Amino acid sequence: MTAQPQLERRTFADKPTLAKELAEAVADRIRTAIAERGVAAIAVSGGSTPARFFQALGKTKDIDWTKVIVTLVDERWVDETSDRSNALLVNEKMLQGPAAVARFFPLYSGGDEPGVTEVAKTNALLADLPEQFAAVVLGMGGDGHTASFFPGGDTLTEALTSAGPAIAIHAPGAGEPRITFTLPRLLHTDGLYLHIEGEEKAVVLDAALGDGPVEDLPIRAVLRSGTPVTVYWCP
Numbered sequence: 001m002t003a004q005p006q007l008e009r010r011t012f013a014d015k016p017t018l019a020k021e022l023a024e025a026v027a028d029r030i031r032t033a034i035a036e037r038g039v040a041a042i043a044v045s046g047g048s049t050p051a052r053f054f055q056a057l058g059k060t061k062d063i064d065w066t067k068v069i070v071t072l073v074d075e076r077w078v079d080e081t082s083d084r085s086n087a088l089l090v091n092e093k094m095l096q097g098p099a100a101v102a103r104f105f106p107l108y109s110g111g112d113e114p115g116v117t118e119v120a121k122t123n124a125l126l127a128d129l130p131e132q133f134a135a136v137v138l139g140m141g142g143d144g145h146t147a148s149f150f151p152g153g154d155t156l157t158e159a160l161t162s163a164g165p166a167i168a169i170h171a172p173g174a175g176e177p178r179i180t181f182t183l184p185r186l187l188h189t190d191g192l193y194l195h196i197e198g199e200e201k202a203v204v205l206d207a208a209l210g211d212g213p214v215e216d217l218p219i220r221a222v223l224r225s226g227t228p229v230t231v232y233w234c235p
């Protein structure tokens with residue numbers, strides 16, 4: 001059954017303000033999870049949008065970063081020397097200063113292809129994550145993909161429905177082979193955020209809120225999941 005979107009849209013004047021506010025919201029989730037469960041795991045997106053948010057969050061001092069685990073919602077199957085690596089972005093922009101002592105769980109586990117052995121290796125590491133994320137911060141591409149749930153993805157249905165935690169996916173618009181957390185695994189979170197910037201992405205989000213198949217705009221799977229999502233947007 002398709003659930004009604006439970007969306008809160010927060011609009012900010014500019015990118016620095018959005019980054020600061022989103023960092024404060026995620027920092028609150030981290031502090032609460034540590035207080036309640038002794039540990040906080042967050043999953044964040046890569047791509048071109050989150051750098052400012054990462055810098056703002058990583059500078060936050062009133063968090064016990066030794067109790068924080070950071071992972072990615074998805075990864076391009078490249079090692080950390082590649083400027084396409086989402087892990088590189090997190091390490092360079094977030095895991096500096098106060099946040100340098102946080103633990104990082106990478107999704108890339110070596111080689112050119114996320115085959116059965118490689119994905120099993122990643123999933124063995126991810127088994128050590130707490131069951132519940134404190135926060136999951138999604139992004140969205142202009143084609144309506146989120147995490148690595150791409151239109152035309154060869155394992156898209158499984159990615160949107162299986163327990164995971166992570167699976168390989170290949171898609172025409174993805175560039176490299178990918179690995180992604182599955183949607184059911186990402187929805188085990190205290191807070192779910194969608195961080196998008198620019199008019200073009202606002203138009204895609206509005207289209208995704210309309211009728212149509214999930215396969216055309218996979219972000220619809222998130223919007224129709226029944227899980228509350230807070231959208232952080234600025235022009």
Ligand SMILES: O=C1O[C@H](COP(=O)(O)O)[C@@H](O)[C@H](O)[C@H]1O
Pocket residue numbers: 044045046047048049050073074075076086138139140141142145146147148
């Ligand atoms: O490839 C990816 O793209 C999306 C969107 O990235 P952006 O550059 O348009 O901000 C991102 O959310 C995802 O994590 C990443 O792997």
